[in-house]
Amino acid sequence: MxxxxxxxxxxxxxxxxxxxxxxxxxxFSQVGQESDWRTANTDSxxxxxEKEGWTxxxxxxxxxxxxxxxALRNFITQGVDYILFTGVVTTxxxxxxxxxxxxxxxxxxxxxxxxxxxSIDYVGAFGGDFIEEGRRMARWTVNYFNTTExxxxxxxxxxxxxxxxxxxxxGINEILAAHPNFKVIASxxxxxxxxxxxxxxESFLKAHDKIDVLLAENDDMALGAIDAIKxxxxxxGKDIIIVGCDSVKAAFDAIVAGDMNATxxxxxxxxxxxxxxxxxxxxxxxxxxxxxxxxxGVFCAEGGIAYDEAGELLxxxxxxxxxxxxx
Amino acid sequence: MKKSKESIFKNKLAWAVVAELLxxxxxxxxxxxxxxxxxxxxxxxxxxxxxxxxxxxxxxTIIAMGMTMVIALGGTDISVGALVAVAGAFxxxxxxxxVTMYPTPGDYTVKPFILVILVPLLICTAMGLFNGVLIGxxxxxxxxxxxxxxxxxxxxxxxxxxxxxxxxxxxxxRFIGQGSLFGLPFPIIVTIVxxxxxxxxxxxxxxxxxxxxxxxxxNASRVTGLKSDKIIMIVYTLTGFLSGIAxxxxxxxxxxxxxxxxxxxYEMDAILAVVLGGTSMTGGKFSLTGTIIGSxxxxxxxxxxxxxxxxxxxxxxxxxxxxxIVIVIQSEPVGKWLATRQARRQxxxxxxG
Numbered sequence: 001m002x003x004x005x006x007x008x009x010x011x012x013x014x015x016x017x018x019x020x021x022x023x024x025x026x027x028f029s030q031v032g033q034e035s036d037w038r039t040a041n042t043d044s045x046x047x048x049x050e051k052e053g054w055t056x057x058x059x060x061x062x063x064x065x066x067x068x069x070x071a072l073r074n075f076i077t078q079g080v081d082y083i084l085f086t087g088v089v090t091t092x093x094x095x096x097x098x099x100x101x102x103x104x105x106x107x108x109x110x111x112x113x114x115x116x117x118x119s120i121d122y123v124g125a126f127g128g129d130f131i132e133e134g135r136r137m138a139r140w141t142v143n144y145f146n147t148t149e150x151x152x153x154x155x156x157x158x159x160x161x162x163x164x165x166x167x168x169x170x171g172i173n174e175i176l177a178a179h180p181n182f183k184v185i186a187s188x189x190x191x192x193x194x195x196x197x198x199x200x201x202e203s204f205l206k207a208h209d210k211i212d213v214l215l216a217e218n219d220d221m222a223l224g225a226i227d228a229i230k231x232x233x234x235x236x237g238k239d240i241i242i243v244g245c246d247s248v249k250a251a252f253d254a255i256v257a258g259d260m261n262a263t264x265x266x267x268x269x270x271x272x273x274x275x276x277x278x279x280x281x282x283x284x285x286x287x288x289x290x291x292x293x294x295x296x297g298v299f300c301a302e303g304g305i306a307y308d309e310a311g312e313l314l315x316x317x318x319x320x321x322x323x324x325x326x327x
Numbered sequence: 328m329k330k331s332k333e334s335i336f337k338n339k340l341a342w343a344v345v346a347e348l349l350x351x352x353x354x355x356x357x358x359x360x361x362x363x364x365x366x367x368x369x370x371x372x373x374x375x376x377x378x379x380x381x382x383x384x385x386x387x388t389i390i391a392m393g394m395t396m397v398i399a400l401g402g403t404d405i406s407v408g409a410l411v412a413v414a415g416a417f418x419x420x421x422x423x424x425x426v427t428m429y430p431t432p433g434d435y436t437v438k439p440f441i442l443v444i445l446v447p448l449l450i451c452t453a454m455g456l457f458n459g460v461l462i463g464x465x466x467x468x469x470x471x472x473x474x475x476x477x478x479x480x481x482x483x484x485x486x487x488x489x490x491x492x493x494x495x496x497x498x499x500x501r502f503i504g505q506g507s508l509f510g511l512p513f514p515i516i517v518t519i520v521x522x523x524x525x526x527x528x529x530x531x532x533x534x535x536x537x538x539x540x541x542x543x544x545x546n547a548s549r550v551t552g553l554k555s556d557k558i559i560m561i562v563y564t565l566t567g568f569l570s571g572i573a574x575x576x577x578x579x580x581x582x583x584x585x586x587x588x589x590x591x592x593y594e595m596d597a598i599l600a601v602v603l604g605g606t607s608m609t610g611g612k613f614s615l616t617g618t619i620i621g622s623x624x625x626x627x628x629x630x631x632x633x634x635x636x637x638x639x640x641x642x643x644x645x646x647x648x649x650x651x652i653v654i655v656i657q658s659e660p661v662g663k664w665l666a667t668r669q670a671r672r673q674x675x676x677x678x679x680g
Binding site: 037039157160186187188189191192193195198199200202203204206207220223224227228231232233250253327 | 358360363367368369370372373375376379383491492494505577580581582583585588589598627630633634635636639640642663
């Protein structure tokens with residue numbers, strides 16, 4: 001019975017290999033489910049494989065590093081053609097990623113970069129450009145006000161120490177430094193959560209009489225702050241201009257409702273960019289060690305406000321695209 | 328006369344009050360505006376940092392009412408934070424969107440509002456009972472028994488909402504955390520009602536004495552005829568129920584459920600509130616009034632940090648230093664030392680006089 005099973009399995013594998021001679025097998029080790037953003041990220045990459053006719057071996061690590069290590073070793077044993085990898089933590093990957101290198105399987109890093117990335121081989125790395133997102137928040141604000149009068153800015157920072165938080169803060173300050181009439185009068189962490197964003201904004205409103213604009217390093221904190229502003233008897237979106245980051249669905253709803261002004265996109269839909277790179281690699285082109293960013297936009301109530309250095313890229317009216325949003 | 332003076336230094340509740348007043352005093356000297364309270368006609372609420380402190384301490388105060396008795400029994404309940412997430416998740420699951428306000432397409436059902444309140448509270452009460460049975464009947468160590476729901480609770484909350492974060496615009500639900508009554512934010516009213524009810528239940532019946540007795544010596548209490556397992560079950564069930572109320576307030580404040588972040592570290596804050604209030608971790612005597620003060624101290628520190636714009640990097644260290652000072656002053660050796668010093672001075676004074 002066992003022999004027969006083995007034989008049957010071998011047969012299936014052989015047939016499978018013949019049938020898919022041209023198709024690629026891609027192993028994808030994902031951290032697990034944690035947010036709508038993550039779900040959209042996973043779905044995008046799965047959809048890519050389906051669209052291209054590639055086989056995807058997906059592994060959900062349920063937020064555990066040991067599960068990911070196991071998954072990566074399984075991918076090596078299975079001899080997949082490519083490995084997509086998002087690490088749940090940044091450290092402790094040296095050994096298993098070296099094994100991937102030794103097995104000569106091309107490695108693509110997605111979203112979160114491991115600390116050891118400089119010492120391993122990979123053919124592509126896809127992640128958000130957090131500094132640019134911060135710059136865009138500030139540029140949009142400067143262009144929206146388009147004034148030489150003093151503008152009082154408050155910032156809700158993300159979780160202290162998180163790359164998304166430090167880099168966005170860097171980007172914001174870099175642009176605002178060039179526009180001295182925009183004064184940052186308060187900057188405090190809201191830990192990327194609605195509740196803390198709300199509590200911190202509540203205190204900002206008491207400590208400062210005149211706040212013109214709120215830059216929140218993610219949409220959740222902005223959404224929390226909206227209620228704090230309402231509780232202070234002010235009108236969010238009018239008395240205080242609110243700019244968020246990430247472009248989640250709830251932020252679009254708030255912009256359309258007039259409670260919020262703009263949101264800078266942090267795109268989880270890596271599918272197209274990854275597919276493009278894999279096709280290039282298949283055609284014999286070399287990989288890149290440069291961090292690649294997916295296309296990202298800016299969405300606001302009226303649209304048409306520039307957010308890049310040259311002033312060429314214009315924001316999109318949120319109400320026009322709300323129906324197409326996937327996360 | 329002499330006796331009462333001595334007891335002030337050994338009275339932890341008095342020290343908690345002094346600590347709170349000192350923190351406020353420092354804040355007031357640095358920025359007199361901190362005490363400014365005005366009536367805001369647009370929102371129909373009094374408005375000011377002091378109101379914020381009381382308002383934002385609501386969740387921890389409510390949970391800590393139960394936690395005080397849990398600790399008086401010599402136990403701990405580390406599942407309360409997860410239960411906050413559970414309550415929010417189920418409330419939003421039943422509520423989803425207000426279809427009349429947000430005509431978003433999709434499967435949005437609005438259940439009768441009373442269910443939105445009752446179901447999460449029932450689930451949390453049942454989870455509290457689960458803790459109580461494990462600890463009271465199966466004699467599991469409280470920290471282990473409540474660890475189960477601390478881990479599983481967030482999982483249940485995630486499953487209930489499919490890992491999604493629903494947002495609601497439903498006014499009656501938002502009222503719980505954002506509405507006002509008699510010019511005060513509604514969470515303050517809820518806190519007053521909860522604290523008064525618990526205090527009456529505990530102090531006007533013999534229940535409080537039972538809890539203290541079981542906390543000091545469960546075996547002796549059983550021998551004298553107290554059903555200690557039942558008392559343990561009631562206390563943990565009550566804590567579960569109170570966590571549910573806190574969960575509703577939390578999710579109503581943000582008009583949404585946040586299974587990952589709701590109630591994170593609430594168990595630690597609640598335990599800290601109890602300890603700051605003068606209840607000993609070893610069990611026995613407890614003070615509900617002290618716990619309320621303890622909770623206010625924690626929130627005052629947080630509000631100060633936000634108000635005075637202390638940098639994000641140093642928040643943790645700043646909080647830790649203040650709490651360290653308060654706890655050290657409250658500790659027994661320091662209390663004794665101060666009391667003997669006082670007595671000695673008095674003696675010297677008498678001799679001189």
